[in-house]
Amino acid sequence: MPYEVSRQVRCPSRPIKGSSPLTGVEISLPILLVHHDEELWGDDAKEFKPEKFAEGVSKVTNGQLSYLPFGGGPQVCIGQNFAMIEAKLALTLILQHFTFELSPSYAHASSSIASLRPQYGAHLILHQH
């Protein structure tokens, strides 16, 4: 997930929250902050709870555009479906043959260089079935 998506305002007649931004102004939407917003996601917004998505994205977001790992609108990521299938396929193949746990050497430090990633790598210990 990239840290932010940005756009240059080309049409001053499109108001944003009641104001008309100047033409040429660049507006950035910090995706990471939107995904951690407690108003949108609740008090446990910063906790890792993938089960929130058990009934799909539209259920958990109440139809709001508040989950944007692939952006949204006319410039939404064209590789979204490919990336999701690839990730599910890779994870399925790994889980068919291995279980894994975090290594004690793993240090939790997320870093954002174009996309969000573990700063010191994801140290895993794999166990073959």
Ligand code: HEM
């Ligand atoms: C997990 C993987 C990926 C993530 C998180 C991701 C995320 C994103 C995001 C957030 C945007 C929107 C940027 C914006 O609105 O300014 C975007 C655009 C784009 N992505 Fe991805 N992407 C991923 C994989 C891919 C793959 C695999 C491809 C190509 C096969 C791809 C091709 C593109 C292209 C061409 C755009 C620009 C679309 C446009 O401007 O019309 N992405 N991506």
